[in-house]
């Protein structure tokens with residue numbers, strides 16, 4: 001079953017989320033896709049309530065890299081779990097760039113998420129400059145190795161890798177199918193080399209970056225890709241329901 005994760009980013013008030021979920025629920029068929037909605041922190045509790053018994057999972061978009069109470073304005077893994085979320089996005093390029101999150105911070109966040117029994121959606125991806133200078137494979141390997149440092153192989157069962165080329169996010173540009181297939185192979189090889197062939201084969205890998213109603217079928221057909229992480233095209237409930245329908 002394909003995994004589809006919506007990343008609402010910094011969009012939607014609680015009343016907008018309520019309206020969205022009420023529109024989505026009647027159109028959602030359980031057991032066809034594995035759906036996760038990553039909503040803003042402010043909407044976790046109401047979303048959990050509205051999604052009860054729907055089969056749709058809930059995720060947060062960030063987690064604090066500290067576990068103490070001395071981080072004003074931050075949200076801990078314990079708090080996220082307590083709001084009813086089971087997933088958390090870590091290492092999104094918007095956070096790497098705007099909030100200067102480096103590999104060490106991302107590694108700390110992953111460990112705290114796992115400690116709180118949250119599944120991690122680990123985002124990795126190269127910038128346009130890195131792509132143009134043929135550094136993609138090197139960049140992805142470094143991002144993966146920094147993020148997964150010190151993890152046990154069995155912990156990878158709770159890690160989902162989302163390959164999101166920075167140049168594809170919100171731009172309408174996407175990699176060619178061949179390019180994407182090769183990149184996913186590279187990611188699996190890093191996991192194979194650092195953990196085991198079984199881990200490299202088993203780890204879930206999603207594609208993200210300008211996925212929409214028109215191209216979702218193409219990405220879905222790529223063997224090796226377990227699903228998609230969708231930003232802009234997930235924000236309209238009717239459009240997103242149509243994407244889900246096309247995918248299953």
Ligand code: 13P
Nearest residue numbers: 007169170209210231232
């Ligand atoms: P878009 O689907 O809007 O390109 O965003 C992708 C993304 O950043 C999801 O995390």
